[in-house]
Amino acid sequence: MTTEESGTEQQRPNFLRRWLWHGDYRYLVIPTTYAEEPEPEGESPFGRAPATWKRKWWDWTSGDHSTVFFYIVIGSILSVITLSEYWIFTTDLQQVWVNSSLFALSAIKFFMVVAFFMHLKFDNKWFTYLFGAAFFLAIAIFLSLLALLDKLNG
Amino acid sequence: MAQEAVISKFPNPFPRPKGYSGIWSWITTVDHKRIGTMYGMTAFMFFLVGGIEALIMRLQLARADNDLVSPEVFNQLFTMHGTTMIFLVVMPLSAAFFNWMIPLLIGARDVAFPRLNAFSYWTFLAGGLLMNLGFAFNSAPNAGWFGYANLTEGAYSLGNNTDFWVIGLQVLGIASLAAAFNFLVTIINMRAPGMSFMKMPVFVWMALIVQILLVLAFPVITVALIELQFDRLYLTNFFNPDAGGEPVYWQHMFWLFGHPEVYILILPAMGIVSEVLPVFSRKPLFGYPFVVFAGASIAFMGFFVWSHHMFTTGLGPAATSAFALSTMAIAVPTGIKIFNWIGTVWGGQVRLNSAMLFSLAFVALFIVGGLSGVTHASPPTDAQQQDTYYIVAHFHYVLFGGSLFGLFSGVYYWWPKITGKYLSEKLGKVHFWLMFIGMNLTFFPMHWLGLDGMPRRIFTYSADSGWERTNEWVTVGAFIIALSIVVFIVNFFKTSRSGEVAGADPWDARTLEWSIPSPVPVYNFVNIPQVETLDDWWAKKYPETVAHEESHDSDTEQVAPAGAEDLQPLVPKVSPEERLGEDHGIHLPDGSYYPLIAGFGLAFFGGSLMSAWWLTLIAGLVMFYGTLGWIFEPVNDPEDHH
């Protein structure tokens, strides 16, 4: 594994490596910011036109920035989760497992949209605290209301 | 590089008005100080209305088997009295102080969204009028300020009485929410350079906490009111037992909002008192971080105690015990604050003027109210007290003895800053003592009336109950309070004509608002101050006392030398012509008509739901127009503009 920070084509030989390893750290490289300077002319609505591709199409970060491809990947993951929710719904597993995994999956979707589409992952921590505090307080209040009214365990 | 947005092609028949005099400049104003003044005046008018309602009720109850008013009218009186005092008096009076003082205390020129601020005010006014409009149709709200289902359901509450309540409250809620977002952003984002959170005056801290409570608690009542309104107007089943709906669920929703609401009512007053006590004791606030964190934890815990209003509905032993415990626990941070206030006054050079008297009385009376609160935190005791005059005594000690005394303290304290003149001290003390005596005479006997079993919300009682003599005294007390308010009004008119002129810093105070001239120029600060410490203005006046503070000397040694008037040169001198700010190159936003249109449009829209569909359509268009006009109005707000 290379120890150099960022670098040239040779240091990033394949995209898998570029996604999963970053310098010395083994983690999924996600963009750290979401805004970018102007792109070159000539793109199509779905991204850059082939002639002006400067990077590999699968680069989901450009330097620190998120790219169109990054968002499309997130959107696809969300769609796949939605589909599997439907699939879980149609199986005849025990109800506890069905419901728990449905709640878990929707929580994953929820946090993915908040983190990546709403950019909380990249943005100022103030927003995370503001929204997170309100969100978890709401969860706590309404769960205690439901528990109080005996709606959680039938 | 970035060219201007071309968005101003929308027809704009009402160009932004300029200028700073005449009635229209008030109607279209976006200046936080003028809006604050309007909030204060309007709330005071509603205070008189609510007070008259209370006096009529007291006259009715002064005699056993009295028939001054009918039961129906009595129901309307206590409902409107409670609703008015909470939503149209204490909340907007607090909003008046938020408006006036938040920007001054944090060293800002205005709030973050000046037009939204105007919208809040007009929506509040329109909502208040809508709520009271019921009287004109002889159908004022009559189901209590808590609007318990299923009393409020269409089947049991015929006529439009409850509709006025539901829709009026909904509109008022929108006004409060709009103001809350505005102040929240203002406090987080517009503090003077150097003013970190732990250097913020306590009043601003309490204001911040109140806004958070508003933002989180009001949506709950919004939803509850929507549900009730749908039940009434569109025959849905939320609280309809025939279809399986549970009336008790309304109580849960209402008190989920209702308990945070009582902290929305008391925290602003606590903030004011925490400003007044140090100034008139010439000592810094004792244990500033404790006061702040106690306020924050009260707010947080306040979301988990709502069921103490519902002990007698039968929640089951586990839930009842849990809520009893959380309710008792919330008295702990409350107690911490009380000790801090006492510690502040302790050993200080106390000046007993009107502002200080009201603050000291606040502490004393709030202790009484807090203690009675702790007594009904215990479910078995509460089962005895619930729905009796004991509860009425409790919440009047905290709301009248607490919130209103605190707010009056703020009136006397900040009056010189707002108007440039002192309120008369002599009349102020008469006002205070009448109000203090009247208040205790009115509400203290209610404790024993309640323990003796006199229920609340009854329009009369029989002569052999033995309650008549006490009720007579209570009514006498109520009229003494009324007299004290008359004294205040006299004071207002007298001093506005011939009051003693006050300097910039008449109390030798501690916070930023006293570093600028009185009355305050439109732009507040010529130069935005650079803040270095808590109580920055004090530190600038008396740097030597701050050095003491840092060397951990005892509190009493921090008392500054008297004769602070010498320090007046620190305050910039501003001539009347200079007040408008153009000389300093400061540009303030122009006025706007759209907040007014949108606000009244909203209330009109709500009210029209009770009538014909075409009225709703017209009202909807007015509201929509107001909003679009607002969005497309050319921006000239310096804060908005990069």
Added chain:
Amino acid sequence: MAQAAITTENHGVEHHEETSTGLGHRKLLMWSFLGSECMFFGSLIATYLVYRNQSKVGPWPEEIIDVPLTTVSTFVLLMSSLAMVLALNYTQRNRPNLARFWILMTAALGSGFLGFQAFEFTEFFHEGLTPRINLFGTTFFVLTGFHGAHVTLGVIWLLVMSGTITPKGMGAVSLLATLLAFYLGMVGVLGMVDVIPDIEGSPSVIIFIVGVASTVIAGVWHFSMKTTMSVKHQAENLEITGLYWHFVDIVWIVIFTVVYLVSAGDGPHLSEGLLNG
């Protein structure tokens, strides 16, 4: 390579020097508003759950709820969220035409979601589920209806935003024309599914065609306004619109799970609680 393109630290994310936190007032306002909305929808969803299985008469969810259909509409709303984030992406990169295209795509997908909802509501009406008939109807329609109202507001907002980044500016005429186009498209969908009983057969088809056509024309018209005007100054405003839009989407993620997937089997029998029922 890509590295070379990186210039400054804060890129397109606006930094507000003049505020205490460096954050824009309006974005802070929007996030606190969304915090408040958590309590709003929290209350509505809690009401739904409290009254789940409390209805005294049918129709029951098991006879009514159509999960496959709603999975599709959930997907449509999800895709609108993707379109929204791309619109913001292109606004920040100062590509006005692409930005406008994706804004309008977001609005169109949002309208599509509303069309599904209108279709669903009509079907339910036909099957006898009304807000008055039982508690399920009451809580279902009020919860999903308020969500739909939020989506509608979002669509209008998006259209206004698309107007603010056209070179000619958003005149009253173009704003009203676009609104009308979308409105007609919606009415067309409603007409197709018989929400308006009087407009049956051919008239509703015509309205539908007119609606779709005018939507397309509005889109093409907006898209055709090729320009090099800078749209970066609208990036923060569009970001705020986007926050609202994504929030409405995540609320639907929860509603889809709670009201559809988990409750779809509810019938006259008693439920066993949130996890087992």
